[in-house]
Amino acid sequence: MIAVSGGGIAGLAAGLAVLRNQIPLLLVAGSTPATTLLGGIQIAPNGWEALNRLGVGDMVRAESIELDAITVRDMRSTATIASLDLRKSAYSSIARASLTRLLEAEITAIGGSKRITTNITHAVQRGPDQNWDLHIVNDDGSTFLVDALIAADGVRGFGRTYVNSLEATKLPQCINGRIAMRAVAKATDLPKSFALPFCNLWLGSGAHLVHYPINDGKDVNLVLTLDAEKVTENWQKEFLDHNDVLASLCNRNTINWANTQLPTQTYQNCWRRGRTVLAGDAAHPIPPNLAQGAGQSLVDAECLMRCLGGNNIDDALSIYAQERSEAVSKIFKKAVISSKIMALDGPRAKARNMAIGLGGTQMINEWLADVWAAA
Numbered sequence: 001m002i003a004v005s006g007g008g009i010a011g012l013a014a015g016l017a018v019l020r021n022q023i024p025l026l027l028v029a030g031s032t033p034a035t036t037l038l039g040g041i042q043i044a045p046n047g048w049e050a051l052n053r054l055g056v057g058d059m060v061r062a063e064s065i066e067l068d069a070i071t072v073r074d075m076r077s078t079a080t081i082a083s084l085d086l087r088k089s090a091y092s093s094i095a096r097a098s099l100t101r102l103l104e105a106e107i108t109a110i111g112g113s114k115r116i117t118t119n120i121t122h123a124v125q126r127g128p129d130q131n132w133d134l135h136i137v138n139d140d141g142s143t144f145l146v147d148a149l150i151a152a153d154g155v156r157g158f159g160r161t162y163v164n165s166l167e168a169t170k171l172p173q174c175i176n177g178r179i180a181m182r183a184v185a186k187a188t189d190l191p192k193s194f195a196l197p198f199c200n201l202w203l204g205s206g207a208h209l210v211h212y213p214i215n216d217g218k219d220v221n222l223v224l225t226l227d228a229e230k231v232t233e234n235w236q237k238e239f240l241d242h243n244d245v246l247a248s249l250c251n252r253n254t255i256n257w258a259n260t261q262l263p264t265q266t267y268q269n270c271w272r273r274g275r276t277v278l279a280g281d282a283a284h285p286i287p288p289n290l291a292q293g294a295g296q297s298l299v300d301a302e303c304l305m306r307c308l309g310g311n312n313i314d315d316a317l318s319i320y321a322q323e324r325s326e327a328v329s330k331i332f333k334k335a336v337i338s339s340k341i342m343a344l345d346g347p348r349a350k351a352r353n354m355a356i357g358l359g360g361t362q363m364i365n366e367w368l369a370d371v372w373a374a375a
């Protein structure tokens, strides 16, 4: 039996990878915070390829919205700086809650899994001289003897600290104090353009806003990224009230913004400790600027499925950890650079917008080509 910790996108996809190899699964799902299911995500071609290989592409596609373009606009002038045509790419948005529900449904349909909602607190493993002996211990006191643990329990879960021998309290909590203000608005409450099948990226001074439709176009996912210290009483007016389009988001009592600290920039290259490997944000807390965290989690799962299929457990975990840590480190670096570019303010923000305007679609395409390439 293989245990997977974490009931988010990474944990559920990894659970599916285990079951696809007819290996019994213990899913230690933890207690899911509300933000895990809030809003939507964009899935790029690499994420879709992973979903297809995991055997859930069609069912996920049925609940997603194909996006026609990523439109980059200036937050002050509203001018379109660049536009990336997505009509020939597999690129869609989906509500997190939908993707999670669909992955859970597939796990249930396959059978062979036991699901518990406790949190892993520690693991005790012995080996490899004798046979491996891995016990996981949960916060309700229950323990399980398992053959391996795939720790997909997020940035602040047990897995990341355990595999990297870190102390949880010493983990940096957010990048340069950046946070995301997230909300889901009813499309009928906003100007009609918000429901169009586009990902809209508004670049401002020290802040950027991303929005796109989810839930069949009935809802709009909104994410404004800015410095935590700038979230004062007037933050909506200061960052959104620059033009008529974005002003429609200001101070509406129908829009409930939730504040999410963005993950640390620190990339730990170590993904494996004995019979425990990391997956998802636990392995790669990627700044969300390339919209790749969940996509890479799906690729993690696809890689696990492939490795477990053709190898003994030790080789499978070793090949997985090596392949994924190498691939993700490159994407991580690009995401960090992107986050710095998007955070520029004042004259540097103006210069950035001009440079993107001059480089245009070709520059964005070149930046994203290897990020979106399937493994």
Ligand SMILES: Cc1cc2nc3c(=O)[nH]c(=O)nc-3n(C[C@H](O)[C@H](O)[C@H](O)COP(=O)(O)OP(=O)(O)OC[C@H]3O[C@@H](n4cnc5c(N)ncnc54)[C@H](O)[C@@H]3O)c2cc1C
Pocket (backbone or CB within 6 Å): 005, 006, 007, 008, 009, 010, 011, 028, 029, 030, 031, 032, 033, 036, 040, 041, 042, 043, 118, 119, 120, 121, 152, 153, 154, 155, 156, 157, 158, 159, 180, 182, 223, 260, 262, 279, 280, 281, 282, 288, 291, 292, 293, 294, 295, 296, 297
């Ligand atoms: C603002 C924002 C926008 C984003 N947009 C995109 C996007 O467009 N596209 C994209 O691909 N990615 C995007 N991401 C990234 C994406 O959301 C994450 O990479 C992804 O959700 C990570 O999933 P996860 O399952 O690894 O972690 P989580 O969703 O954090 O799930 C971790 C799970 O582990 C459980 N858990 C915690 N501790 C324990 C424990 N000790 N034992 C057992 N279980 C435990 C928790 O309850 C939780 O259910 C975005 C992120 C942010 C912040």
